[in-house]
Amino acid sequence: MIEVLTKDVLDVSGLVKRYGDLTAVDDVSFHIRAGETYGLLGPNGAGKTTIISMVAGLIPASEGTVRVAGRDMTPSETQAKRIIGLVPQELAIYPDLTGRENLKFFGRLQGLSGKRLTERTNEVLELIGLSDRAGDLTKKYSGGMKRRLNIGIGLLHRPSLLILDEPTVGVDPQSRNSILEAVEKLSVEGMAVLYTTHYMEEAERLCDRIAVIDEGRIQAEGTRDQLITLTGGVDRINLRGGGNMSRAAEALRMLPAVQRVDKDGTGLMLTVSDGPTALAGIVTGAGDAGMSVTSVEIVRPDLESVFLHLTGKALRD
Missing domain, CATH: 3.30.70.260 (ACT domain)
Structure with a gap:
């Protein structure tokens, strides 16, 4: 793991993404500090997933820069990617493996092994509330349990920046609350969290600062109370x-x-x-x-x- 060299774990400046004549992301800038949960709040199609795809180095930006721990992020950058945990909307788990086996498999891919892998697997299972179901095949998990395991995989290597893309979509209210409780604990541990959602109540509950995004642009940014003042308060x-x-x-x-x-x-x-x-x-x-x-x-x-x-x-x- 590389050392975080800057005060801001993530610094996004002037980010633009074009697909032909379509501008999906238009001049987006924001930063996230260690221990801060930052929300991108907007409807489906607002550009949230495109933004985090550039932040994670999955696709190149048309213009602008993304710096993670002081390093420029591009699709070819490997060092900065090591301190990112990406939890996509799509589930990335193996249904014929148990919850514990999934975590250990992905942990090995992240460079963990031996006692350290076992200890970290147990810690993550406890955090996501799946310790009692760790030995069950994940194809027997509910949708909410699969979502929590998906988050756990992103947490195994203790990333400095965790990116969560609409992590509660399609889950029942009880599982949704369990996911939100798990996310609330992360910033307390000093992790920077980038959280995308179209659920207002999630942004209000979890995020220290929120960017209201629509049609690829940040319309306003600030704490909940700062944003509320825009309506006249x-x-x-x-x-x-x-x-x-x-x-x-x-x-x-x-x-x-x-x-x-x-x-x-x-x-x-x-x-x-x-x-x-x-x-x-x-x-x-x-x-x-x-x-x-x-x-x-x-x-x-x-x-x-x-x-x-x-x-x-x-x-x-």
């Missing part, structure tokens, strides 16, 4: 009830935190700054103005709202 409070809602609407418009009040047939919809903090005053103000409030709902902006704000379409369009 406001919340919506829905008040349902009866009584004098017109008078309540007028009174609530006077509150400093309230930016807008709209009426519908069953209540009031408020646009506010910091909804949880403003809530008590809003409910009190509505009651004092003659509205009988029967239910309250706070709707906080999320990454779906950010994507809609940036692209004009829903994340899963």
Whole structure:
């Protein structure tokens, strides 16, 4: 294993990939530090897999650079590839081998042997929650178990950079949660993780920083809270009830935190700054103005709202 010589484990600058007249990736730049999980969030066809294929040295870039641990990554580069663990969307396991046999086979390909291979295999089985099924043929595994084993194979050689391409696609909710729990442990161990997904909740749960990507371009980048501010950083409070809602609407418009009040047939919809903090005053103000409030709902902006704000379409369009 080569030594990581730079603060950033991965540095991507001005990355472009063209296929004839089609530009699949257009001027993409980002970096990942050790111990950081970085997410590429976007719909299918946004360019996520093409980006990680260039990062892993599987295909050449048309323009731009990828540096892994200070080394330029190209399809012919071998040293930088040694510190990468790539977990593709497609399963790369042998169905007629047990889980343990799969790990040991791939471990040998990664240069592990003897006691070190045995110890690392046991560690990975524990991490991915398959210790009790290690002796079963993988063709008997559920889809989620196969996905977890796929991740384990990428972890065997303790990569400095782990690349996960949509690792929870097509798995049941329980297996999905097990996969996410395993990924959460990786950055704690100091590993840099590049995680692609079109699931907003996964990006919010796992990623320290997120790049919102669409049509091959990064539309915005930052922490979840930084991205949320792009929508204006406001919340919506829905008040349902009866009584004098017109008078309540007028009174609530006077509150400093309230930016807008709209009426519908069953209540009031408020646009506010910091909804949880403003809530008590809003409910009190509505009651004092003659509205009988029967239910309250706070709707906080999320990454779906950010994507809609940036692209004009829903994340899963």
